[in-house]
Amino acid sequence: MPERKSRKDAVRNREAVLAAADALFARRESPEDVTMADVAAAAGVGKGTLFRAFGDRAGLLRALYEARLEPIREAAEAGPPPLGPGTPPQRRVSALLDAILCFKLDNRRLALALEESGNGSPYQAEHYEWWHSLLRAVLEQVPGLTDSGFTAHALLAATRADLVEHLAGHERVPRETARAQLANFATRVLTSGPARELSADD
Amino acid sequence: MPERKSRKDAVRNREAVLAAADALFARRESPEDVTMADVAAAAGVGKGTLFRAFGDRAGLLRALYEARLEPIREAAEAGPPPLGPGTPPQRRVSALLDAILCFKLDNRRLALALEESGNGSPYQAEHYEWWHSLLRAVLEQVPGLTDSGFTAHALLAATRADLVEHLAGHERVPRETARAQLANFATRVLTSGPARELSADD
DNA sequence: GAACATACGGACCCGCGGTCCGTTTTTCAA
DNA sequence: TTGAAAAACGGACCGCGGGTCCGTATGTTC
Structure with a gap:
């Protein structure tokens, strides 16, 4: 069994975060003033969700x-x-x-x-x-x-x-x-x- | 008169910090686990002194x-x-x-x-x-x-x-x-x- | 629709760079 | 020699950002 399928709100949120982060990094001058909290807020999601989905900042970037x-x-x-x-x-x-x-x-x-x-x-x-x-x-x-x-x-x-x-x-x-x-x-x-x-x- | 000479404890401390930092960076695996507080402690100096002498972390590194x-x-x-x-x-x-x-x-x-x-x-x-x-x-x-x-x-x-x-x-x-x-x-x-x-x- | 699994979210914690300010040391002129 | 102004000291303190925790909400299964 490869992996059990994720709940659909989970995948929806994942997408939202990806999109929001993408937009933020494109807009802001320097990457380091895009904070995790920013991303979470922009995606309309809690920080917990964000970290659960990507592990840590590097994980998000990598994704x-x-x-x-x-x-x-x-x-x-x-x-x-x-x-x-x-x-x-x-x-x-x-x-x-x-x-x-x-x-x-x-x-x-x-x-x-x-x-x-x-x-x-x-x-x-x-x-x-x-x-x-x-x-x-x-x-x-x-x-x-x-x-x-x-x-x-x-x-x-x-x-x-x-x-x-x-x-x-x-x-x-x-x-x-x-x-x-x-x-x-x-x-x-x-x-x-x-x-x-x-x-x-x- | 370009710049008035520094007080001698100031220069002594400056040297101490430089030496301590040098040693620390050489010893520790990764540079980012050399903290400013570490350097100050190793030099036997307060954080204030350290920052007054070098401005900020980058300043110390540069020096x-x-x-x-x-x-x-x-x-x-x-x-x-x-x-x-x-x-x-x-x-x-x-x-x-x-x-x-x-x-x-x-x-x-x-x-x-x-x-x-x-x-x-x-x-x-x-x-x-x-x-x-x-x-x-x-x-x-x-x-x-x-x-x-x-x-x-x-x-x-x-x-x-x-x-x-x-x-x-x-x-x-x-x-x-x-x-x-x-x-x-x-x-x-x-x-x-x-x-x-x-x-x-x- | 009950019971279980999974995800949510924001309050919370921690460590770090950097500041502040009352105290100590140095300097210098009288 | 001394005393007071100048300069430096140092560590408590602050803000911020990454990362965690856990009571609550939502989706899933039978």
Whole structure:
């Protein structure tokens, strides 16, 4: 028996909370002045309900984030090129990074809230792990590239939510410019010719 | 007369706090379970004193960080090669990144505490601004490299404290390996594609 | 519709950053 | 040397936010 079905007021409230939180994070300047009590109030629900449904603040953030991310995740896992498999690795890396960047541009506050939300580094988050191993796997197929694990980390670091926020929000870099710069950067990393040192693969 | 000299108990206490905080951050697992009260107690001082001397938690962190960082900063600004000026740009970029990485490896907890310490992104911190503009200036002299502003951000992102912590602490990557990987990564970024390479380093 | 399971919600608790203010120490001029 | 103004001390105190508890309400089942 997988799981007994929830009561319907429970699911209704869950949705309400998700929606309210989404709206709040989008509206408020900084994620950290969206308080749990705020969310509960906005959803027309008691704090107890909120915490029962999501465990803690991080849980709520995670739920929101995963919900938003799922389409992209699927597209990356089994979608059509250039995001999905069956794309030349070099091109696919760029596409993946671009997708992540766009996602974070479109969900700045939320991504920010999740990544900086106190408890533990973003590097233990399940979704990070996922992106990292996917990217690493693809990088492994790029000829002449070593240290794909580290490289994946480094490339992903260029799409960190607070950096994106800084660029888009503070430095006023336009979306397309940011995308172009990231793409350019990725290209540089991938197409470096001569720098192989201890590679024996390929 | 710029500023009247502080009372000597004030400076003594300031030192005591700095030392105590340093020790505490080094010892405790996570920076966030070093409380202000802890620091005050460890320094044998009241909370009031602590806050009067440093303004707030971020101020204390900043003071600690700056103190540790100063030597490297000077070395980078006016020291001998390869860190200082008068070094070929590519080599200098690597040297700078390596210095930052080593610094963060040696001061993991502290760097972590400062970068994640709630208030605002690390990107508004004065020291970040400093590193970024230095690195950007050097990158500007690398032939064939565009977007030096973004590139500087991206390279610095690869040395973020929580990433370093993840690599060194969680993935157990040895120091020298991490350094080599970062250097390799930097090299790739700098010696890209069509421009062939002119690296004769090492 | 009774009896059981489940969810509700807001009063409540706790720890932490930060402030306040009566007390103590330092300084300095007389 | 002294005494009073200036500066610093320190810990009780405050507000806020995350998280819990439990008596009450609502849905579910037979």
